[in-house]
Amino acid sequence: GAGVSQSPSNKVTEKGKDVELRCDPISGHTALYWYRQSLGQGLEFLIYFQGNSAPDKSGLPSDRFSAERTGGSVSTLTIQRTQQEDSAVYLCASSLKSRVAGESYEQYFGPGTRLTVT
Amino acid sequence: QKEVEQNSGPLSVPEGAIASLNCTYSDRGSQSFFWYRQYSGKSPELIMSIYSNGDKEDGRFTAQLNKASQYVSLLIRDSQPSDSATYLCAVKLNYQLIWGAGTKLIIKP
Numbered sequence: 001g002a003g004v005s006q007s008p009s010n011k012v013t014e015k016g017k018d019v020e021l022r023c024d025p026i027s028g029h030t031a032l033y034w035y036r037q038s039l040g041q042g043l044e045f046l047i048y049f050q051g052n053s054a055p056d057k058s059g060l061p062s063d064r065f066s067a068e069r070t071g072g073s074v075s076t077l078t079i080q081r082t083q084q085e086d087s088a089v090y091l092c093a094s095s096l097k098s099r100v101a102g103e104s105y106e107q108y109f110g111p112g113t114r115l116t117v118t
Numbered sequence: 119q120k121e122v123e124q125n126s127g128p129l130s131v132p133e134g135a136i137a138s139l140n141c142t143y144s145d146r147g148s149q150s151f152f153w154y155r156q157y158s159g160k161s162p163e164l165i166m167s168i169y170s171n172g173d174k175e176d177g178r179f180t181a182q183l184n185k186a187s188q189y190v191s192l193l194i195r196d197s198q199p200s201d202s203a204t205y206l207c208a209v210k211l212n213y214q215l216i217w218g219a220g221t222k223l224i225i226k227p
Binding site: 031033041042043045048050055056089091097105106107108109110111112 | 150152160161162163164167206208210213214215217218219220
């Protein structure tokens with residue numbers, strides 16, 4: 001079946017502009033994650049959704065960052081008043097959520113959105 | 119602070135040899151462990167998951183877990199140039215994966 005999709009694949013924006021990044025998870029996956037990866041760095045957790053709820057927003061770097069998920073499916077990450085330090089690859093992942101103890105929470109990643117703030 | 123540690127490398131291995139990648143984690147409550155492969159400019163791709171102590175084999179890949187010593191490793195047998203990538207270790211704690219920074223592996227023909 002289809003994997004996680006993200007759009008746009010690349011986004012170049014001017015400093016101070018707002019951007020919206022979209023993630024479409026694997027069908028049936030109730031958990032959705034946003035990460036950020038700067039060049040040569042590891043994965044930085046941003047936010048997690050279970051259904052339409054975000055139990056953990058602790059990774060969002062500032063109040064310029066927000067995210068929502070509707071219908072338990074598509075999610076949008078919005079960055080307001082972009083800064084040059086926001087330049088990175090933004091990755092979305094989805095997983096099944098199981099209530100069975102010991103069940104895996106294997107996350108599957110989309111191709112990412114490369115954001116460049118000039 | 120919950121941490122996952124990996125040697126950043128690069129780890130250079132001759133083609134056909136065994137590549138051994140290691141990962142240690144700090145939280146004893148961790149229950150599930152994952153290895154991802156990330157090619158340059160691409161997103162992470164799941165290779166292996168392991169939940170119980172011992173070895174788990176899948177093709178040329180073997181994951182090893184030792185909860186008492188809090189380490190997880192990945193062995194790649196008969197290494198191929200196409201295995202050259204960064205390998206990320208991830209440890210599940212509650213709902214979240216805690217990620218290592220990755221080990222860069224280079225397979226020399």
